Amino acid sequence: MQKQLNLIQELHKSTKRNYLHRMNDSKVDAMEIARKFQYEYWDGDRRYGFGGYRYIPDRWKHMAKNLIDIYSLTNTSKILDIGCGKGFLLYELQRLIPEIEICGLDISKYALENAHPEFKGKLLEVDARLPLPFDDKFFDLTNDSIEFKKSLISSGFFNNFLISLLIVVLLVFFCFANSKTNFNPLGSFK
Numbered sequence: 001m002q003k004q005l006n007l008i009q010e011l012h013k014s015t016k017r018n019y020l021h022r023m024n025d026s027k028v029d030a031m032e033i034a035r036k037f038q039y040e041y042w043d044g045d046r047r048y049g050f051g052g053y054r055y056i057p058d059r060w061k062h063m064a065k066n067l068i069d070i071y072s073l074t075n076t077s078k079i080l081d082i083g084c085g086k087g088f089l090l091y092e093l094q095r096l097i098p099e100i101e102i103c104g105l106d107i108s109k110y111a112l113e114n115a116h117p118e119f120k121g122k123l124l125e126v127d128a129r130l131p132l133p134f135d136d137k138f139f140d141l142t143n144d145s146i147e148f149k150k151s152l153i154s155s156g157f158f159n160n161f162l163i164s165l166l167i168v169v170l171l172v173f174f175c176f177a178n179s180k181t182n183f184n185p186l187g188s189f190k
Contacts, residue, residue: 042108043114059088064089064092076101078138078139079100079141080143082143082144083107084105084123087119091115103121103139105123
């Protein structure tokens, strides 16, 4: 089993949020809008998601450098980012290693259409719950938005990855199948 790295913690600590206000401000309705992952989620009001997810120069640079150092990435490396959003981390990697081969996948057409205009990698609108259009052993590093993995990718990596992803997706589906019940799990028993 590979070690999970938490490289994003520093970025999360840099933002202060009023969670109680957000949870009491029509959260169930906001969740229904946010889960569409379109404009409202990325660039709309903060109650729906990011509240304006824009490129900030060098914001992702430290994390990109950590990935390069930890995984010895070079201009011949191939990276897959599942759930890449607007691809800003990928863009920082591209700035540091211009010849690196990068592919980002996201379910949000809006996010992909609003990636950094100088990003030269591939961005594909793909539902990661479905089989991915890549051969085993193709990527050197994958980011599944949960943990980073150095791909030693032995035979069957994507099958194992997709089984794990399917389990997570099913858990999320059942947890969020009904937003009102999810927000107040005991609500159906009142």
